[in-house]
Amino acid sequence: xxxxxxxxxxxxxxxxxxxxxxxxxxxxxxxxxxxxxxxxxxxxxxxxxxxxxxxxxxxxxxxxxxxxxxxxxxxxxxxxxxxxxxxxxxxxxxxxxxxxxxxxxxxxxxxxxxxxxxxxxxxxxxxxxxxxxxxxxxxxxxxxxxxxxxxxxxxxxxxxxxxxxxxxxxxxxxxxxxxxxxxxxxxxxxxxxxxxxxxxxxxxxxxxxxxxxxxxxxxxxxxxxxxxxxxxxxxxxxxxxxxxxxxxxxxxxxxxxxxxxxxxxxxxxx
Numbered sequence: 001x002x003x004x005x006x007x008x009x010x011x012x013x014x015x016x017x018x019x020x021x022x023x024x025x026x027x028x029x030x031x032x033x034x035x036x037x038x039x040x041x042x043x044x045x046x047x048x049x050x051x052x053x054x055x056x057x058x059x060x061x062x063x064x065x066x067x068x069x070x071x072x073x074x075x076x077x078x079x080x081x082x083x084x085x086x087x088x089x090x091x092x093x094x095x096x097x098x099x100x101x102x103x104x105x106x107x108x109x110x111x112x113x114x115x116x117x118x119x120x121x122x123x124x125x126x127x128x129x130x131x132x133x134x135x136x137x138x139x140x141x142x143x144x145x146x147x148x149x150x151x152x153x154x155x156x157x158x159x160x161x162x163x164x165x166x167x168x169x170x171x172x173x174x175x176x177x178x179x180x181x182x183x184x185x186x187x188x189x190x191x192x193x194x195x196x197x198x199x200x201x202x203x204x205x206x207x208x209x210x211x212x213x214x215x216x217x218x219x220x221x222x223x224x225x226x227x228x229x230x231x232x233x234x235x236x237x238x239x240x241x242x243x244x245x246x247x248x249x250x251x252x253x254x255x256x257x258x259x260x261x262x263x264x265x266x267x268x269x270x
Contacts, residue, residue, distance in 0.1 A: 028240045034247050035067060038074040050077050053100035055093065055153055063093045064220065068249045072190075073101045075216065075253065078263055081187030085210045086110040087172050087203040088193035088220075092151030098190070099161040109182070111168040111175060112151075112193065173202045177209040184212030187259075192220035195227035204237070214257035222252035 042050050052073050057063050064072070076084075076098065082105075084098045089112035098108050157165065168175070172193050177183050189207035193199060200219075207217045221227040222234055222245055234243050234252055245252045255263050 028238045028242055030235070030238045030243045030245055030252075032245050032247050035071050035074075035249065038071060038078065038246070042074050042077055045078070050074070054097055058091060058093060063091065064097075065249070068220075068251055069094075069097055071246050071249055071251055072097060072218070075218065075263075076102050076188065079187060079216055079259055081106055081215065083107045083109070083186040084188045084190070085182070085186040085207070086190045086192070087207075088112055088191075089151050089154075089167065090192075091149060092153035094190065094192065095151065095165070096153040096157075096161075099157070099165060104160065104164075106187075107164050107166065107185070109166040109168065109186070110151075111170065111172050113169065113171065172206070173199060175206060177206055183209050186210045187215040188218065189215065190218045190220070195221055195224075195230055197229040197233050200230055200233045204233070208256070211256055214259055216253055216255050216259050216263070218251060218253040221250050224250050 050073070052070060054066075054069050054073075057066060057069070072094070080103055084102055084106060086095055086098065086109070089095055089110040092110075095108065095110045102108065151167065154165070154167070168180075189210050191200065191203045191207060193203055204217065204219075211217065219230060219234060221230040222243075223231050237243065241254050243252050243254055
């Protein structure tokens, strides 16, 4: 995770009705929307306010922010995914967020290097300035920290949450979706693992297999000042799919299949 680039003024913000029309289009591109749009849509669709269940975010680098947690929870409520898959467990903060804010029937599965990172001494000699400015050193630091600390936010989960969680360990690029019997089992995939273009591409291609035609793919670190490969890859991908960038966050998403038409409700305000 790193600070975001300033928003591109050439990419217009859209209102709810315009966004609905954008989702109806078959073309690609990048469109910017404010977090408030998603919050407003939740208010339009649900009679009661939506609770947000979360821990305080980690104070160090590498996690999502509070506004990002709120956006992710709004998306989960809007699409009610049949299951959630996450590339990049790290300390388990976003994993716990998904568990606490998703339907009780939705399994949550997350993959990270896990124990494989315990043998890595990648963070040795790094200083904070390096970690915050260099993409490779940033990833090395995060991998090392995850290997040492493990998913601390997933300890002592209540039984009803622990029973829905599956943690996988290994390089996500080697994940065999079919062999793991994971194809088509998820309605939301969160891509926040390795930040080099090869890994982002591999994780995204697997995300389409995990969703298998209907769901939402959500990326982190879009327009990050550190992890430029994420932005490079998504800019290329947007030549043939619609990528929605949420302003004031590092989140971007695309709706696949029927999720295009049901993410933004046309219901009248209450």
